[in-house]
Amino acid sequence: MSTGPATGIAVVGCGYVADYYRQCFPLHPGLRLVGVWDRDAERLGVYSRYWSDRAYRALDEALSDREVAIVVNLTTPESHAEVTAQAIAAGKHVYSEKPLGMTTAEAERMRDAARAAGVRLSTAPCNVLGESAQTAWAAVRRGDVGRVALAYAELDDGMIHRTDYKSWLSVSGRPWPARNEFETGCTFEHAGYAITVFAAMFGPVRRVTSFSSLLIPDKRTEPPLPHPAPDFSVGCLEFDGGVVARITNSIVAPYDHRMRIIGEDGTLEMKEPWDYASPVRLRKSQQGRLGRMLERRFGAGFAASTLPPLRKIALRRGRGRPTMDFARGVAELAEAVRDGRRCRLDEDFAVHVTEVTEMLQHPERFARPAVVRSTFAPIAPMDWAT
Ligand SMILES: NC(=O)c1ccc[n+]([C@@H]2O[C@H](COP(=O)([O-])OP(=O)(O)OC[C@H]3O[C@@H](n4cnc5c(N)ncnc54)[C@H](O)[C@@H]3O)[C@@H](O)[C@H]2O)c1
Known part of the structure; x- marks a missing residue:
C-alpha cells in the first residue's frame, strides 16, 4: 500500500453517476478531487455548487491542469472515446466509466494510444474489487x-x-x-x-x-x-x-x-x-x-x-447513497501509478x-x-x- 501525497483527479461528466462517485471519493484519502467539467453549463453549475467543487471553464483547462494526474471520464457512453482520447493526448491517465468504447476496435485504439503516450487506462465496473x-x-x-x-x-x-x-x-x-x-x-x-x-x-x-x-x-x-x-x-x-x-x-x-x-x-x-x-x-x-x-x-x-x-465496507446506507464504492477502481489506478505496479483493471x-x-x-x-x-x-x- 502506497503512502505519500494524494493523486489529483478531475471528473469529466457531472451527471447521474457522478453524484455516486462524488460520495465515494472521501473513502479514499489517496485521491484528491481537483476540479470538474461538463459540456452542459447548467449541469456543471448545479453539480459544482452542490458539492462546492471547482468548475473548469473548458475541457482544455482540466486537461492542462498540472495538479490533475487522472481524468475520471463519467460522460455518456458515446462520448467516452472522444474524451478519453483527448485526456490521453494531454498526458493524463484515464479511468473511464464502462464501456471503454462502443466497439472493440474503438477500445483497442484507446489502449494503443495510452500505451504510445505512456499513460494508464482503466475502466469500470470495479465491483470485482x-x-x-x-x-x-x-x-x-x-x-x-x-x-x-x-x-x-x-x-x-x-x-x-x-x-x-x-x-x-x-x-x-x-x-x-x-x-x-x-x-x-x-x-x-x-x-x-x-x-x-x-x-x-x-x-x-x-x-x-x-x-x-x-x-x-x-x-x-x-x-x-x-x-x-x-x-x-x-x-x-x-x-x-x-x-x-x-x-x-x-x-x-x-x-x-x-x-x-x-x-x-x-x-x-x-x-x-x-x-x-x-x-x-x-x-x-x-x-x-x-x-x-x-x-x-x-x-x-x-x-x-x-x-x-x-472485510466490512465503510459505506453508509440510505436513500440516494451508493451500495457500491464507485471510486475503488479510481483508487486502484492511482495506487498502481504511485507504486509503479500493474493496475488490476488494466487496459x-x-x-x-x-x-x-x-x-x-x-x-x-x-x-x-x-x-x-x-x-x-x-x-x-x-x-x-x-
Ligand atoms: N445511471 C446509472 O445508474 C449508472 C450507473 C453506473 C454507471 N453508469 C455509467 O456512467 C456513465 C454516465 O452515465 P450517467 O447516468 O451519469 O449519464 P448522465 O447523462 O446523467 O451524465 C452524463 C454527463 O456527461 C456529460 N457529457 C456527455 N458528453 C460529454 C463531453 N463530451 N464532454 C463533457 N461532458 C459530457 C453530459 O452533459 C452529462 O451531464 C455511463 O457510461 C453509464 O454507463 C451509469
Missing part, C-alpha cells in the same frame, strides 16, 4: 466448491420503461438518463458487472455463443427512440481454463441479479453485484435422498450458509471485457461461435483478500 466478489473469489481459491465447472449470472432489471423512473433523481437532482440507457443497451450497461468477476476468477474468455433481441421496441418515450438497443441477450462464455458461464441481460424479465458459481462440491451464490456488502452463500451439493427431497421442497438455498465477509482487461460485451449485445457482428482475440494477464486479488 468489492468485498462480496473478493469473498466469493477467495472461497473459489480455497476450493470451497471444488473444481468449478459452470457459472450463471442473471442481470435482469425488470421492465424499467414501465417503472416511475422519471422520479429517479441523483442527490444533486440529475434525472436517471433513460433515453441514453435504452439506446446504449442493458448489455453494454450491465454485462461487465458479471464478466469482470468471472474473468478475474477463471481467466480470459476464449469463445462466446450469444443471442440478443429487441423484444419491446416501444419504450413509451416521448419522442420515440430512434435507435433502441437490444433489451435482451443471453450468451455462453467458454473460459481458457474450461469453465463455462451463462450470462443473461434484460430490461424485460423481473429483477434478478444472482450470480452463481457451481463447483463439483457445491455452489456459491451472490445476490447482487451492485452491492459490495451482498452476502456470499455457500451450499454444499446434496447427495443423499433426504437432501434432494428437501432441496425440491424448499429450494436450492435451504442448506446454505453465509460466508464471513473478508488489456478493459479491452477484453469490451470485446466480450460487444459479442453478447451484437452477435451479428461476429462469427458463431465468436472467437475472442483479446487477452489479459492474471489479476491479483486485493491485498486484504489474500
